Amino acid sequence: MELLLNGLINLMHWNTLLILGISVVIGIIIGAFPGLTATMGVALLLPFTFGMGPINGILLLIGIYFGGIYGGSVTAILLNTPGTSSAAATAIDGYPLAQKGFGYKALTLSTISSGIGGVLSVIILIIVAPLLAEFALRFSAPETFALAVFGLSIITSIASESLLKGLISCFIGLLVATVGLDPISGFPRYTFGNADLLSGIELVPAVIGLFAAAQVFLLAKELSNKKQNITVSVQKIGLKWDEFKGLIWTILYSTGIGNFIGTLPGAGSDISAFVAYNEAKRLSKNKDDFGKGSLKGVAAPEAANNATTGGAMVPLLSLGIPGDAATAVMLGALMVHGLQPGPNLFQTNGDIVYTLFVGMVVANILLLTFGLLGRSLFVKVLLVKKSILIPIILVLCVIGAFALGNNMFNVWVMFIIGILGYFMARSGFPLSPIVLALILGPLAETSFRRALVMSQGDSTIFFSRPISAILLLLAVITFILPILNNLKRKKT
Amino acid sequence: MKQIDIVWSFITIAIAVFCLSVTYSFPNVTSNEISHASIPRFYAIALIILAIVLLIKTLKSKANYKENSIRSGWKQVFLIISIMFLYILLIPIFGFYPMTILFVIGALFIGKIRRFILLLTIPISVVLFVYIFFEKILRVPLPYGSFFS
Numbered sequence: 001m002e003l004l005l006n007g008l009i010n011l012m013h014w015n016t017l018l019i020l021g022i023s024v025v026i027g028i029i030i031g032a033f034p035g036l037t038a039t040m041g042v043a044l045l046l047p048f049t050f051g052m053g054p055i056n057g058i059l060l061l062i063g064i065y066f067g068g069i070y071g072g073s074v075t076a077i078l079l080n081t082p083g084t085s086s087a088a089a090t091a092i093d094g095y096p097l098a099q100k101g102f103g104y105k106a107l108t109l110s111t112i113s114s115g116i117g118g119v120l121s122v123i124i125l126i127i128v129a130p131l132l133a134e135f136a137l138r139f140s141a142p143e144t145f146a147l148a149v150f151g152l153s154i155i156t157s158i159a160s161e162s163l164l165k166g167l168i169s170c171f172i173g174l175l176v177a178t179v180g181l182d183p184i185s186g187f188p189r190y191t192f193g194n195a196d197l198l199s200g201i202e203l204v205p206a207v208i209g210l211f212a213a214a215q216v217f218l219l220a221k222e223l224s225n226k227k228q229n230i231t232v233s234v235q236k237i238g239l240k241w242d243e244f245k246g247l248i249w250t251i252l253y254s255t256g257i258g259n260f261i262g263t264l265p266g267a268g269s270d271i272s273a274f275v276a277y278n279e280a281k282r283l284s285k286n287k288d289d290f291g292k293g294s295l296k297g298v299a300a301p302e303a304a305n306n307a308t309t310g311g312a313m314v315p316l317l318s319l320g321i322p323g324d325a326a327t328a329v330m331l332g333a334l335m336v337h338g339l340q341p342g343p344n345l346f347q348t349n350g351d352i353v354y355t356l357f358v359g360m361v362v363a364n365i366l367l368l369t370f371g372l373l374g375r376s377l378f379v380k381v382l383l384v385k386k387s388i389l390i391p392i393i394l395v396l397c398v399i400g401a402f403a404l405g406n407n408m409f410n411v412w413v414m415f416i417i418g419i420l421g422y423f424m425a426r427s428g429f430p431l432s433p434i435v436l437a438l439i440l441g442p443l444a445e446t447s448f449r450r451a452l453v454m455s456q457g458d459s460t461i462f463f464s465r466p467i468s469a470i471l472l473l474l475a476v477i478t479f480i481l482p483i484l485n486n487l488k489r490k491k492t
Numbered sequence: 493m494k495q496i497d498i499v500w501s502f503i504t505i506a507i508a509v510f511c512l513s514v515t516y517s518f519p520n521v522t523s524n525e526i527s528h529a530s531i532p533r534f535y536a537i538a539l540i541i542l543a544i545v546l547l548i549k550t551l552k553s554k555a556n557y558k559e560n561s562i563r564s565g566w567k568q569v570f571l572i573i574s575i576m577f578l579y580i581l582l583i584p585i586f587g588f589y590p591m592t593i594l595f596v597i598g599a600l601f602i603g604k605i606r607r608f609i610l611l612l613t614i615p616i617s618v619v620l621f622v623y624i625f626f627e628k629i630l631r632v633p634l635p636y637g638s639f640f641s
Contacts, residue, residue, distance in 0.1 A: 030630075044630050164549065168504060168542050175511055175535045182528035189528060190514060220572040221565025223603050387603020388614060391596040394576055395618055398583075403632045411580050419573060427496045445531050452526055 004126070007354035011362065016056055020359060023060045024366045027067020028374070032075050032083045034212035034393070034400050037204060038068025039326040046333055054337035054352055059359045061333055065326045066118055066309050066363045069269055070371060073110040073302055078103055078381050081212040081393060085203065086269035086305040088211060088435050089277040093290060093297025100293055107375045108239045109247070109295055110302040115368030117255045117303035121310025122360040124259050129314050139264055141450035142462050146471035147264065148444035151271050152436060153479040154278040159430045163483060169429050173437025176201050183446040184453075196409040203438050205401040205414040210431045212397045213418025218425060219386050236376070243295060250280050250296045251303040258304030262311020268324035269305035269312075270439050274432075276304030278478060287485065306367075310360065317341055317353065494550055501547035508539035571602045587637030589619050 011017070023045075030041035041064040049057030072084030077094030090110060097106040139147075152170065159166020179190040180200025191197040254276035261272035280300035281290045290297050308324070315321040316331060320341035334341050339349055346353055381389070401414035421431050455461035463469045515529040515536070579595040596615035605611060626632045 029625075041630075044632070164542060164546050168500075168539065168546065171535050171539045171542060172504075175508075175532060175539065178532045178535065185528045187518060187528045189518070189532060190511070217569050217573060220569045220602075223565070223568040385603070385605075387600060387605050388610075390572065390603060391599035391614075392618055394572075394599065395592055395596065395622070398580065398588075399622065399626060399632070399634065402634065403626070403630075406633065408580065408584055408635070411583075415576065415580055422569070427500055429500070448531075449526050 003350055003354040004358060006351055007356075007358040010055065010351065010355040011358050016059065016359075017362070019052075019056050020059050020063050020363055021366055021370075023063025024067040024363055025370055027064040027069075028071035028074070028367070028370060029067075030064065030083075031068035031071020031087075033396050034075060034081050034083055034208045037084050038065050038071075039324075039329060040204075040403065041065075041068045042326045042329045046329060049333055050336065054334075054339055055355050055359070057337055058330070058333060058339075058356055059363070061330055062356070062360055063363050063366075065330070066306065066360070066367055067370075068326075069305050069309055070111070070114040070118075070302075070367050072305075073114065073298075074107065074378050077106045077110060077298070078378065079389070079393070080215045082207070084269075085207045085435060085439065086273045086301070086308075088207065088270070088432055089273040089301035089305075090298055091211065092277065092432065093292070093294045096291070096293035097295075097298065102237060102293070103379045104236050104375055105239050105295075106298050107378055108372065109244075109298050111368060111371030111375065112239065112244070113247075113251050113254075113299040113302040114306040114371065115364055116251050117258060117305075117307035118309060118364030118367060119361055120252075120255045121259045121262070121307035122313075122357060122364065125310045125313055125360075126357050129318050138467065140465075141447040141454055142465050142468040143471065144264075144447035145444055145451055146462060146468040146475070147261075147271075148440040148447060150471045150475040150478065151275060151440045152444065153475040154274050155433045155436060156479050156482040157278045157281050159433055162428055162430070163486070165427075165429045166433050169424065169431065170433040170437045173434035174441040176206070176434075177438050177441030178445070183442065184449050196407070200442075201413060201417075201438070202404060202410055203435075204404050205410040206417050206438055207435055208397050208400050209414040209417030210421040210434060212393060212400075213414060214421030214425055214431065216390050216393050216397070217418065217422040219390055223387055223390075236379075247295055247299045250283075250299050254280065254300040254303035255307040258307030259311040261304075262308035262324070263314045269308035270435075272304040272308045272311075273301035274436060276300040282478070282481065306364070313360070317345060494553070497546060497550040501543045501550065504543035504546075505540055508536045508543065512536035512540070568602060572599060575599060575602070583635055583637065585637050586639050588634040589623070590637070592619055592622070 026045075027038065027041055031038055042061050045060065045064055049060055052060065069084065069086060072082050072087030073090045073094065074083065076082035076087035076091035077098050080091050080095035082088045082091050094106045094110065097103065155166050155170050156163055159169070177200070179197055181188055181198050188198055257276045257279060258269070258272040261275060262269070277297060277300050280296045281287055281294075284290065284294070284296055286294070309326075312324045312327045316327045316334075318341075320331065331341060339345060339352065397414060397418070398411055401410045402408065404410050421434075424434075425431060451461055452459065461468075462472060512533060515533045518527070518529040575595060575598045579591055583591050593615040596618055597611055600611055600614060605614075622634070627634060
């Protein structure tokens with residue numbers, strides 16, 4: 001408690017608070033642009049921190065990180081073009097809500113869910129960091145594989161309208177994810193001699209192509225109709241207290257899901273968002289509302305993806321193992337500033353660590369504040385004519401894809417996948433399973449093969465380890481349940 | 493959707509068969525049962541099976557589908573995709589900024605924006621914003637093109 005109070009006192013400098021505020025705003029803007037991820041923002045602004053003290057420097061990156069994860073939801077809801085892959089789950093219900101004229105409400109809900117998820121995850125971080133880190137250490141290749149399979153099993157829930165097409169989308173994504181150097185043997189697969197393909201199809205250009213470019217091409221088909229050129233009417237209807245009360249439980253367990261998944265190295269906010277979405281749908285009495293503008297469909301992924309940020313800091317600070325890509329960059333930043341993450345960090349630099357904890361809570365509060373203040377501005381995007389929005393979004397898609405590796409190859413990948421995504425969407429194939437497959441496919445394959453190496457080819461390793469067995473059982477249940485519900489509905 | 497589903501089934505089968513055949517050109521790794529070819533093969537075979545199921549389901553289905561909604565608005569989509577293709581193709585030659593101005597003007601024209609003031613201000617605003625935010629603040633270097641370098 002004393003350390004926390006000292007942390008609060010250390011934080012109360014005008015320059016520290018200013019840096020935190022500005023970094024959250026920049027993070028929100030970065031996160032909102034398709035292709036500019038929170039990780040990229042953290043990496044791009046890392047050099048700015050070299051001249052700062054450790055507290056200001058790390059808090060700047062934390063502000064970008066937290067703001068970036070939230071920012072993706074803004075464009076996901078308003079334009080169905082998630083700024084970050086973790087907002088892809090938010091778009092499923094957020095965009096239909098905006099189309100019905102409730103964009104303001106959806107933004108309010110996503111902001112509040114993100115703020116609550118973020119604050120609670122930092123509180124959990126402070127209380128249970130050592131315990132969670134120890135549990136996360138028990139995750140080895142079989143558990144990681146089981147988690148990836150569990151993540152993929154969500155597809156039946158997302159693609160409940162057409163399960164067969166959803167599975168086809170998923171396997172297309174899984175096959176695309178095998179392009180590049182084999183993770184175990186290093187053999188180049190499906191590269192056809194092209195050096196650019198050795199690192200595989202990058203996730204960021206693929207997500208920009210599928211969600212941003214494909215969505216813009218879908219918008220373009222409406223340009224012939226003058227009436228359809230105008231977007232939607234915007235009703236400034238906020239979130240009612242009764243509506244919020246009904247979502248509290250969803251936000252709380254989604255926060256738990258996000259926080260837990262965040263502690264697992266390699267499992268980021270994109271996975272937690274989809275898992276939380278699936279759980280919200282599974283536990284809901286009104287499953288049919290999902291995909292058509294369900295408030296729970298917005299609250300769950302947003303609470304989870306921001307809760308992942310706190311969870312990802314757990315293994316980073318306690319063990320020196322980054323929880324996701326953004327914290328991997330932050331690991332470098334911590335070391336540059338003379339902080340060696342690991343079990344001794346709390347002893348050697350306890351005052352700095354607790355100042356960072358308090359800073360994280362303040363960052364989430366600022367995110368909540370700026371998000372709520374900015375809603376009215378964000379929602380004005382919906383009033384812009386589609387013919388003006390289309391070229392602007394496409395230019396941002398090109399920049400976003402290019403910025404990743406400073407090469408035009410990723411831009412071409414984005415373009416081709418965008419065209420593929422357009423035709424798939426027009427033909428009724430859901431695109432979210434492709435993204436899930438691109439994220440989880442490599443993780444599943446690598447951990448599956450590593451697990452078999454560990455067990456010398458014995459596949460019972462996945463069932464003999466309790467965590468892995470439980471996750472695989474959950475995966476089977478998650479996969480089968482929506483199918484059974486669908487069959488039941490068709491019979492009645 | 494019926495016709496489209498049949499087309500997609502065949503396209504998917506063709507792609508999956510191609511991917512499967514490529515895996516047989518991967519060198520064998522005898523020491524490990526799960527080789528670099530195993531997982532792509534599994535995915536390709538699963539895709540073939542799913543595509544065949546979709547094909548059978550579509551052919552057997554008696555439901556009345558809304559045919560060919562994919563053709564509506566095709567002209568605008570084709571034009572936008574075409575100018576985007578040219579835009580990406582010519583960026584390495586003429587640079588990002590000149591091509592962005594031309595692309596935005598072209599896309600606005602396709603979107604039936606004809607007012608000169610909009611055709612002038614929107615592309616310039618976009619380019620200015622990109623230059624200040626991306627190049628100056630975020631330090632993302634954008635290509636200047638071989639023509640001007």
